[in-house]
Amino acid sequence: MFRPLNPLLHSQLRLAVMSILMSVAEADFVYLKEKTASTAGNLSVQLDKLLTAGYITMKRVNAGRNQRTTFRITSRGQEAFEEYVEALKDYIRAGEAGT
Numbered sequence: 001m002f003r004p005l006n007p008l009l010h011s012q013l014r015l016a017v018m019s020i021l022m023s024v025a026e027a028d029f030v031y032l033k034e035k036t037a038s039t040a041g042n043l044s045v046q047l048d049k050l051l052t053a054g055y056i057t058m059k060r061v062n063a064g065r066n067q068r069t070t071f072r073i074t075s076r077g078q079e080a081f082e083e084y085v086e087a088l089k090d091y092i093r094a095g096e097a098g099t
Contacts, residue, residue, distance in 0.1 A: 002094070003087040006080055008053055013038055013046045018081045021056060021073040029069045047071065055080055 009015050016036045020027055027035075033043050050056045055077030061068045073081070 002090055003083070005087050006084045008049065008055070009080060009084045011046065013042065014050060015084075017043075017046065017050065017071075018055065018073065018077065021071060022078065022081055026059075026070045026072045029071070032071065050077070053077075053080075 009018060013036055017032055020032060020035055029040075029043070029047075032038075032047075033040060036043065038046075047056070047058070051058055053076075054074055056071050056073055059070050059072075061070070
């Protein structure tokens with residue numbers, strides 16, 4: 001009947017990260033931390049889960065004394081995000097049809 005919601009994307013923070021990465025070419029860790037209002041530790045854990053799933057890629061670049069870590073969404077991540085959104089639309093449409 002309904003497509004199941006992807007449990008990896010059903011997390012509020014992971015969904016926020018994916019939403020951001022869908023709209024930008026890349027985002028660094030600090031930007032994602034600020035936009036999601038998350039702690040560095042929690043964001044790191046959630047980014048690792050997305051990396052393991054192949055939904056995002058990570059690149060570390062030395063910038064003087066600091067290291068800048070950037071993230072991009074992969075085609076697999078884009079597809080998973082789009083499927084998640086379509087599944088949500090199915091639930092919304094079903095709810096509207098029932099009212």
